[in-house]
Amino acid sequence: MNDKKKFKAQGKFLITGEYAVLNNVPALAMPLKLNQYLEISDRDDQVITWKSYNNNGDLWYQLATNVPDLCSDSINCSNPISLKLSKILNTALQLSSNNSLRGFDAVMTLDFDRHSGMGTSSTLISLISQWLGCNPYQLQFKCFGGSGYDIACARASKSLVYSYNNADPVVEEVTFDPAIKECIFFVYLNRKQDSRDSIAQFNRELLTDDLREELTNMPQGFISASNNVSEFNKYIDRHEEIISSLIGLLPIKKQLFEDYEGSIKSLGGWGGDFVMATGGVDARDYFKDKGYNEILEWDEVALKT
Structure with missing residues (x-):
């Protein structure tokens, strides 16, 4: 099977409202034209592979497992990144009521350095929610917390004023040029x-x-x-x-x-x-x-x- 699906999510800068945005203060944020990408290739078996590359092409993370282990309550692994990825994927499946996950090969690439603070966590959440069909804000709040402004930026077409609104986000796109x-x-x-x-x-x-x-x-x-x-x-x-x-x-x-x-x-x-x-x-x-x-x-x- 060679069914490939491709997704992208934008990085972000928070211009105003840092810290206060979590207390329902509206914040100005700008999505970036620098993206994180996820390519999923379905498999006919239960094997799962995941490879993440930095913007310079370096492979910084990889995982090889299978669907039963990934979907267990606690993946048999001591790597904290793998444990977090397992939690995100399992939470996404619960939120999407999708219980039919099968084997896949995942490749993640970046336009920006993963250490830059432009949003590798939020873009990952956005990408997985696009792939598995769940609400990205719910996935973000369950897995990372935070205000969610970066989730709004991940797929926005222009700058925005973001209101956390007690975890019921309100997004207004604005012109900031x-x-x-x-x-x-x-x-x-x-x-x-x-x-x-x-x-x-x-x-x-x-x-x-x-x-x-x-x-x-x-x-x-x-x-x-x-x-x-x-x-x-x-x-x-x-x-x-x-x-x-x-x-x-x-x-x-x-x-x-x-x-x-x-x-x-x-x-x-x-x-x-x-x-x-x-x-x-x-x-x-x-x-x-x-x-x-x-x-x-x-x-x-x-x-x-």
């Missing part, structure tokens, strides 16, 4: 941030009604200010100030780049992954001189809208 995009770029901080660990830093008791309202208005504020660098910087700086007060951490600019002339905003969990920075052409050299060599331009990552 800054006139100043040549002055906006993304810098990888050379370290991976575990979003589940970072969520624990958020102190919801500090989220006053006034701060909630201010954060709720941030998505439209960023969009409206995206034709003027100085106004855009004001929104970045204020947003960083608010989130800093809620999680008890200094903004990344104060931590690492205090002498930088432009503005810098964390994207998602603070302390790792990518940041968004503003500045002219020479501003990229500032980060390269400090050893941050992975710099992406807006048009390299943003979906065309």
